[in-house]
Amino acid sequence: xxxxxxxxxxxxxxxxxxxxxxxxxxxxxxxxxxxxxxxxxxxxxxxxxxxxxxxxxxxxxxxxxxxxxxxxxxxxxxxxxxxxxxxxxxxxxxxxxxxxxxxxxxxxxxxxxxxxxxxxxxxx
Numbered sequence: 001x002x003x004x005x006x007x008x009x010x011x012x013x014x015x016x017x018x019x020x021x022x023x024x025x026x027x028x029x030x031x032x033x034x035x036x037x038x039x040x041x042x043x044x045x046x047x048x049x050x051x052x053x054x055x056x057x058x059x060x061x062x063x064x065x066x067x068x069x070x071x072x073x074x075x076x077x078x079x080x081x082x083x084x085x086x087x088x089x090x091x092x093x094x095x096x097x098x099x100x101x102x103x104x105x106x107x108x109x110x111x112x113x114x115x116x117x118x119x120x121x122x123x124x
Contacts, residue, residue, distance in 0.1 A: 015055075017048065017051065017052075019088075019092050020051075020088060020092045020093070020095075021091060021092045021093040022047065022048070022093075023093075025065075026047050026048070027045040027046065027047050027063060027065070028045070028046050028047070028051070028093060028094065028095055029043055029044075029045060029046075029093075029094050029095070030043065030044055030045065030046045030051075030060075030062065030094075030095040030096075030097060031043050031094065031095065031096045031097070032044070032060060032073075032081055032097050032099050032101075032106060033096060033097070033098050033099065034098075034099065034101055034113075035084045035085075035098050035099055035100045035101075036100070036101075039112070039113055040113060040115055041081075041099070041101060041105070041106035041107075041112070041113045041114065041115075042106040042107065042113070042114040042115075043114070044060075044062040044063075044073075045062060045063050045064075045065060046061070046062055046063060046095060047063045049063075049070070050062055050063050050070055051095070053070070053072075054083065054086075054097070055086075057072075058082060058083050059072055059073065059074075059080060059081060059082060059083065060072070060073040060081040060083065060097060060099060061073075073106070074102065074103065077103065077104075077108070078102070078103045079101070079102060079103030079104055079105060079106065080101075080102045080103065081097075081099040081100070081101055081102070081106070082099060082100040082102065083097050083098075083099055084098045084099060084100055085097070085098045086098070
């Protein structure tokens with residue numbers, strides 16, 4: 001049985017990373033979705049190495065474009081994400097990980113989701 005610190009492999013079966021399409025900077029968008037609620041929590045960028053670390057550890061790893069470094073979600077905030085399943089879209093250019101979100105939430109602002117700002121009347 002998996003524990004939060006040593007999860008079972010989140011993605012059973014064969015996976016060919018060569019099927020993915022990265023942008024000109026070698027990045028691919030990754031959406032994190034709540035395992036419990038289905039709510040979209042955040043979007044961040046991955047490259048081949050951060051995806052490999054994610055698949056190896058069962059935790060989300062991303063590439064920070066502003067800091068030019070890898071980061072594991074929750075290492076400083078404690079708001080860790082544990083992979084429960086993963087998939088990629090029909091074009092192979094976007095990743096989706098369903099995660100168990102630990103702590104306050106996924107957003108660096110303290111909100112549970114990064115998507116808390118509605119368009120409001122401007123979208124009408």
